Amino acid sequence: MQRLPTTLGLLAALLLSAQTEALAAAPAGAGPVLFKDAGPGSIRADYPLFAGERQRLEALVGAARRAGIDVPVPKDPGGGFSHEQHKRNYMALYGAGLLYRITGDGAYADYARRLLLEYAKLYPTLGPHPAASGDSPGRLFWQSLNDSVWLVYAIQGYDAIRDTLSAEDRQTIDDQVFRPMAAFLSEGQPQVFELIHNHATWACAAVGMTGYVLRDDELVARALNGLDKSGRTGFLRQVDQLFSPDGYYTEGPYYQRYALMPFVVFAQAIDANEPARKIFDYRDGVLLKAIRSTVQLSQGGYLFPLNDALRDKSLRTDELYQAIAIGYAATRDPAFLSVARWQGRTTLTPEGLLVARDLAEGKEQPFPFASRLFRDGPQGDRGAVAVLRAGPGERDQVLVVKNSAQGMGHGHFDKLGWMLYDEGAAVVTDYGSARFLNVESKDGGRYLKENQSWARQTVAHNTLVVNETSHFDGQWKVGEKTAPRQLFFSADGPTRVSTAEMDGAYPGVRFRRTLAQLTIEGLASPVVVDLLRVQGSKPAQYDRPLHYAGHLTAVGFPLQSNPAQRPVLGSANGYQHLWVDATGTPQAGNATLTWLNGQRFYTYRLLPPAGAKIILAESGANDPHFNLRREPVLIERLENATEATFVAVLEPHGLYDPDAETVSDSRSRIAALRHVRAADADVVSLELLDGRTLTLAIADDADAAKAHRAEIDGRPLAWSGHVGRFDEPAARETRSEMASRERR
Amino acid sequence: MQRLPTTLGLLAALLLSAQTEALAAAPAGAGPVLFKDAGPGSIRADYPLFAGERQRLEALVGAARRAGIDVPVPKDPGGGFSHEQHKRNYMALYGAGLLYRITGDGAYADYARRLLLEYAKLYPTLGPHPAASGDSPGRLFWQSLNDSVWLVYAIQGYDAIRDTLSAEDRQTIDDQVFRPMAAFLSEGQPQVFELIHNHATWACAAVGMTGYVLRDDELVARALNGLDKSGRTGFLRQVDQLFSPDGYYTEGPYYQRYALMPFVVFAQAIDANEPARKIFDYRDGVLLKAIRSTVQLSQGGYLFPLNDALRDKSLRTDELYQAIAIGYAATRDPAFLSVARWQGRTTLTPEGLLVARDLAEGKEQPFPFASRLFRDGPQGDRGAVAVLRAGPGERDQVLVVKNSAQGMGHGHFDKLGWMLYDEGAAVVTDYGSARFLNVESKDGGRYLKENQSWARQTVAHNTLVVNETSHFDGQWKVGEKTAPRQLFFSADGPTRVSTAEMDGAYPGVRFRRTLAQLTIEGLASPVVVDLLRVQGSKPAQYDRPLHYAGHLTAVGFPLQSNPAQRPVLGSANGYQHLWVDATGTPQAGNATLTWLNGQRFYTYRLLPPAGAKIILAESGANDPHFNLRREPVLIERLENATEATFVAVLEPHGLYDPDAETVSDSRSRIAALRHVRAADADVVSLELLDGRTLTLAIADDADAAKAHRAEIDGRPLAWSGHVGRFDEPAARETRSEMASRERR
Known part of the structure; x- marks a missing residue:
């Protein structure tokens, strides 16, 4: 991350090169200190983005003046x-x-x-x-x-x-x-x-x-x-404490966006008035990193709705018009220009003028969206948000794993939770916050009480719930004390993996989760493997919820339905808000659920531990004021367990084309899912319908140098480091068997 | 509607003007009769739409050949x-x-x-x-x-x-x-x-x-x-019987789109082989009218989902690529070109070549979306679909009133029902059909049994239900015998009105409905007035459902909620699929419900007859296979009534702007709604918050010449014809009162 030392000089040159007029006579010492121009009337640029902004502000101020x-x-x-x-x-x-x-x-x-x-x-x-x-x-x-x-x-x-x-x-x-x-x-x-x-x-x-x-x-x-x-408090201390070395803001992307504005606007003012402070270089340029990471923590222009966040919050927001313009002026990174284009807005300042000019001159480059680990905490040792991307495009799959710290009072109790975007849509979802911002009839636009009773609770997220209570018993100040540990992160090639561990969210319970995004030749979008191992000190009930978006099209196992009277799942900690539609007790071979979202099918395939059941539920119970959205969730439940390993695979497949009225691959392309526990590793194996086998071996140890061995179906596996992947082609005879199976 | 008599001649000229190659030696009498070109290889156009189509087909056929x-x-x-x-x-x-x-x-x-x-x-x-x-x-x-x-x-x-x-x-x-x-x-x-x-x-x-x-x-x-x-059956008889004089196909827009293709493709073949039949002039050009009416019966490119219809069905469909190309070749109406541009597709035929060429040459004109009455039945006397549009744009409000005949086996039991689009979204909705087309796991992609048990039933629509039974007792062959009567339709100016009457949907019950779309100065989008009068022969229960899209933000009256155990509303005719969230008994002054859809608020304001209650419900009960979408409905219910008048107003208002984080006018701009019954008319009056009053007088008689008088709040009204509208400015003192009220 480079920063041009001569930002102000370049700005001044730009401004002097603009058509200038006579400077207004400014009383000595009263002139602007934040807005560095060549005098009133000196900026006359007609670059479209700037001209549009001027029109917009003229309309806004004109209306205010007329009123x-x-x-x-x-x-x-x-x-x-x-x-x-x-x-x-x-x-x-x-x-x-x-x-x-x-x-x-x-x-x-x-x-x-x-x-x-x-x-x-x-x-x-x-x-x-x-x-x-x-x-x-x-x-x-x-x-x-x-x-x-x-x-x-x-x-x-x-x-x-x-x-x-x-x-x-x-x-x-x-x-x-x-x-x-x-x-x-x-x-x-x-x-x-x-x-x-x-x-x-x-x-x-x-x-x-x-x-x-x-x-x-x-x-x-x-x-x-x-x-x-x-220096114990104040702005500099906030820069030290509130951003991680990767420019991650501990409250999460929604508040990072919000917080960014005073950071960058004040930083700009400091830079203009006290350039010797080199504020943009402060802490290895963390403020510029923070601008970039805010953009990285979005998909299709919308911020990942972690913690208290509105799902409709995008990069089109005042704070980020400022941040992008200030960031661009400080770095001339042309990737910022493509963000400005998506925003369709900039600021009516010398920095916005630079953005508008360079965009008009075609200097834009795509923003380099990439798989990245965003460490949390001032020292970067308080967990992380892991972002795994199949590609830089807005329809490419993105897996977001929330292994970060509590995030203060707006934090949710969702250690090691995850969400997934595919084909531009959130498919494994995060509820965000329960709030209708500025809608007076909804508690004056403030956080609703359902934000506490539902949105922050663990069951409203995609992670482990023990005994129907939330992490840290739902007390954020307790949560602040203990962060997850990010054990492994690898974003290269076709096997992208995050492993993290949480100890202390529940007394005596430690859980570890590996989420892997596997690119597989011939499959439209990567397959996600979820391996969650829990070690408890005494028997407990373990729930693993999955909040999904879409319409169920197939369930592989028998259901006991509640068609005319739906019970409420529980009495507290979010469970009071769930209606139970149905329950079932699947076997390893039939534990699948398929839903349709947009034009794609998604099959969630589990390996339920013996006795585990699946609960299909919907939010909206105990909600007399219609404050909650009604969204589906499936919960894998294991009772009376101490140690348990939950394995599942989420597989995007097929195409539903309403224009052409064609459907392809509405069934999963996976024939079987297996898991074995080796001496020091877990091995998860997928058999595809076309006969190929894909095996992922995950060692307990994250050490890159250590060698491991395991065996599955009599086949020996050997690998070094935390993760090994083994792709086997279809055997000739298997391939033809599979072909005939496909036709069946 | 004009048709160029020389279509084939022009096509031939176009083709001859294309770069030609040596004709393949064609055996006498074996050459194409449907595809009128100048021989294989004679069409070499590079117009983008045509070139794109060629690439697409080359890819498709290439894949098929490789497979x-x-x-x-x-x-x-x-x-x-x-x-x-x-x-x-x-x-x-x-x-x-x-x-x-x-x-x-x-x-x-x-x-x-x-x-x-x-x-x-x-x-x-x-x-x-x-x-x-x-x-x-x-x-x-x-x-x-x-x-x-x-x-x-x-x-x-x-x-x-x-x-x-x-x-x-x-x-x-x-x-x-x-x-x-x-x-x-x-x-x-x-x-x-x-x-x-x-x-x-x-x-x-x-x-x-x-x-x-x-x-x-x-x-x-x-x-x-x-x-x-x-001639008792066959194609010509079908042209006579299946389209109305306005080119409306009795099954509704979804099947009209589907049916159109064989009509136009075969017509084109007839025209090519038996031009003397002048098939495109047949019945006053009804086939060309049918192409245009199909487009008119859409909004934002999506067909109105009346009867058995998929909501995701748009104009981007093979049938309409064909119809638009054939229609354009026959008429050279440049409005068809803008449809082709929206479709982004055409046919790889001489007609498609014409479309692609003229689009490339900039001949496109906007399609003239307009308020229109589409009469139903071969003679145009079996009801109608009334379409009232605030403007031609895809975000302009559209009110669709379904006063058409049954529409055969795919018809729904929804006489005098309506739906509304505003800001590009369906706000008062029609469920469409219960079907996942071609999704094998959903009953092989056929109509689901919930299509019969829910989607076709009257309670699934926005019209009168008597005694929890559907129109014609849910028997479509009975429904075929009796059509509504469209009594009045006026699409001009700021007051657009449809009045229709239905007699025979229930024994001894006649009901009449006026739906008016009122453009009011200063309001963002028109207000819809709904006046429904029922005359029965014996006491009965009347339900008026309103299916809406959006999230409730305010309810003006107290609710009795069912937060932890939702009863099912009824046992049959669709009622078995409704969970009851809450009920309430509003008064005239507080009978309002406000919801948010996208960035706009909608307030539905009723004048409930004495004793009427409101039921807030959601679809999805008795649906063990998750075949239904879960959508909200509010039902106004009056028990033990014989005659009744239901009055309501739907008002779009305000702006929720998630980017700017601002909200304006989240409350209704209407202060009061009144209704009086005069000697031969109903009078509905809206008092706006700014003090203006707007009165709509609707005479029982639709005769344009007849004069009427009525009185409301001591003020005399006089008008001629079916509808009178009276706008009164705010009194000076009222305006300031209102202004202070706004600040409250």
Whole structure:
């Protein structure tokens, strides 16, 4: 990851090369410190992305101006009028400021001035928000986080027009709006400001940028190094603590996207005002890594919905327009340009201008989506998110394994869980969060109580549940103490593997999981092998849920159905939300379920331990307010077990073509699945319908140098390292047998 | 609708203008009669759509040739190997024939010859298909319909290469394949061939085209006028009987699309061989009207899923590639070109060449989607499908009202039912059919038994159910006898209205329904008003279901929920498939339900008659094989009623923007809904939140000349004709009241 040292110089050259106009007479010391242009009206670029952005902001600010200045007394929770109006106001302020810089049109500056003077009347009168809940009430908004966001945007708008103000107006706005806000968000709420948490990052960015604009070193120092300036808290400490060495943010992709904006925007402000800090090189360039990893943690433009996350959250979001533009300006990595194209947006800043120009000049390169391990924790030793990709395309299969740490209060209890995308769709799913963001009728748009009772619980995920309780008994602060161990990760070639182990999610229970993505010649998409070994200290009930998307088309074993009265599966920890459609007790030979998703079939094939049963269920029980989506899940259940090995294979196959009205390969291409336990390894073998056999040997030891031996069906296997793979062609006679079987 | 009389002449000119090569020496009388080119190898066009089609067919035929000739003994039902292989074979034959004509490459002709010689060995040995079910077994396929389809494609392929064969091969194939097939499909199954039904149309087309190719006038005469050549049955009678004067096919859009292909392909063959018949002018050009109406009966490219229909069926289907190309060649209507562009496909025929050329030359015009009434029945007097469109775009709102006749055996019991598309999505839905086409594990891909027990039943639709029984007691042959009456249809301006009446769906019950689509200034999308009046002869239970798509976000009235044990709503006629989530007894002021679909909110606002209750339910009960999709429905229920008026309004509003994380107008913009019954009219009035009032007066009489008077809230109304609309601006004081209410 390289960074061009001369970013600012190049920006300046770009700007000077733009058509310039007479600089407005700026009062000494009042000019912009965040927006480095050649003076108001100096940017006149017509690159489509930039021109589009300008039009959009002109429309937004125009509408705000036409609606008239409206600074209501704070009253409503998320989605309510006062909430939305204050959001509209910060966007209008931000937009008016940028448009003033670009166009030089003083009307924008005047509008911003008048709006801020209204805030100068209102703000000093405010106490805690009347609709506040939780321990961090805001003043303009129900939670102070939104106040920080308001300030991050508004200070940028203010910076852009501050040099147009009379000294009196400037002082009024400095002293009645921005200084008290910065005070409130820092010393006024140490319980937020001193956290190592994204809420605190927003607060630090808001306070620090305000410090630069107001030329207030004290605010900047607080923002960088905490209220006591010791460095124990503050922005730099957050950069140290909240990102792993791979640029992974511990709360997961959804909040990484959100957190990224104050990190990169404040970093940009630091770089502009204190270039000697070399903030983009800080910690081996971790902020730039964080931008890239956010993009890597998405598929088809949508972020993996791990932890509290909305499934509809994509890279098309303000935070990432900023991050991509700032990242591009800092690196000139042409892969960022293809992200900007997908976004269809950029920022109306010198960095956005660079993006728009270089995109227009055809410098774009595809973003290099690849299999990657994203280690978690400041030292990279608190687990990881493993991403295995069959290819870089948005329809290529992606296996996401969540071996990361708890992720703080928004973390879900899903150690060693997984999800799968295939053909551009999520096929093994994560519910995400139970929330309708900003929909007032849904608890004011906040997290719903079903987020706690369902979405965070282990049974709502694709991992082991012991005795119908969640990992760490559902207590995130306990979960923070213990992370999984990523034992092995290999992303090369046709056999991509992640192995991790979790000890401590349940007392006395250790479990280890290998998930492998196997590319097999002749099969449309890779096959996923799941090997989950559990070692407990006393007999318990083990559940392995699989949440899938699609419509069941075939079940290989007999079911006992509940067609007219569906019981609820359990009473707590998420189980109270599951209706039981049917149960069955499959044998090794018939433990298959096939569903159709889009145009592809998926067969999940298990090797159930003796006595295991399958529960087919659906979410939506005990949900009187219709807060949950209703989605299917299948649960493999083993009762009264101490040690157990769960083996399963998920196989995409076939094509359902509604246009041509043809269907091919609606049945699995796998004839049999076998598993044997060797002395120091597990061996999983797939026999394909065409007679080929594919064997995966997984040693207990992850040491790359160690040699292993095992035997399956009388055949000896020998390999070195954690994983061995053995592909055998079909025997001649078997092939013809298979051919006739296919016709049967 | 104009048709160019010189189609064939123009085609010939086009083809002669193409680069020509030496004509292959064609034996006298053996040359193509269906494919009018200038000889093999004479078509060398590089227009993208045509070149793409050629590549596609080359790939398809290439794969078939590489796989080797495989003509299996018929054995499997839909989706099974022999079924799919015979389908592959007819496509390969068809493709090889066309490619031979285009390329002049004799290898294609030879492949077709060898494949047909295999059929010549197999076919004479065949009796009824071993997996047959129903009363029309095929020989190659489980139902003879598929045999007809095989023949329609294969005869075209054969026609294209027949002049390359030795006299001996030609006679072998004529006599061992095509003549016996034509005999089987006509005199061999009079119970199909003499129907007035799409299965018979396929059979007639197959037999008639075979007649032209074999120069067998007897087969042609049978195809056109029935086995006895009286005209009592046969193709011409089918054209008379199966389309209405508006080109509506009585089974509905899904089967219209399917039926269209034999109609247009055979018509094209008739036109080529017997131009004096002027088949495209027959019955005022009804075949061309039928092509256009098929397209009109779609939204966003997907056919309205009325009757037995798959929701995923679009205009991208072989039948419509053929129909659009043939329709374009016959009319040069440039609107067909935009359909072809959406399809991304055409036919590899002279007609497809025309389409590809004119599309490449930029002659395309948008298809003129518009509000239209599609009358049903040969005389246009058996009801209608009313389509009300807010605009021609694919995101414009479309209201579809099903006032058509039963539609034979694939008809659903849903007189006066409706559905709605808004913002490109179905919001008030029709389940379509319960079927997984060609998915072998789902009953061989046939209609599932849930198609009868759920999908066809009245409660699965958006119309009146009396005493939990379906219209006509669920007997389609009874339903065939009685059609609704379309009393009024007006598609002009901002007030688009359909009124229809049904008498005889239930003994002693008559019901009349007005559905109006009202464009209201300032509202994003039109509001739908539903007025349903029922007159019964004795007390009964009336249910008005509304099947909606989306997630409930707000319910205005208290609910009694069934959170942990959901009862099944009833025991038969579809009610056995509904789980009851909750019930409630709303008042006039609070009878609202709001859901979110995509980025828009929808509020359904009722005026429940006294004592009416609302049932919130979901499909999926008594479905042990997971054959049903699980979808929500709300049912307005009135017990022990004789006369009743049901009034409701469906209002799209607001925006949920997950990218910007903003929500606007998540609450309804309507403050109140009122209804009064006047002497000879119903008056429905909407008060908007901004104080405006909008009143719709609907007279019992549809006479355009008659004058009416009514009064609401002391205000007199006067209008002429069936519908009057009265928009009143907000009073000054009301507006400010409303403004403050908005802020509340």
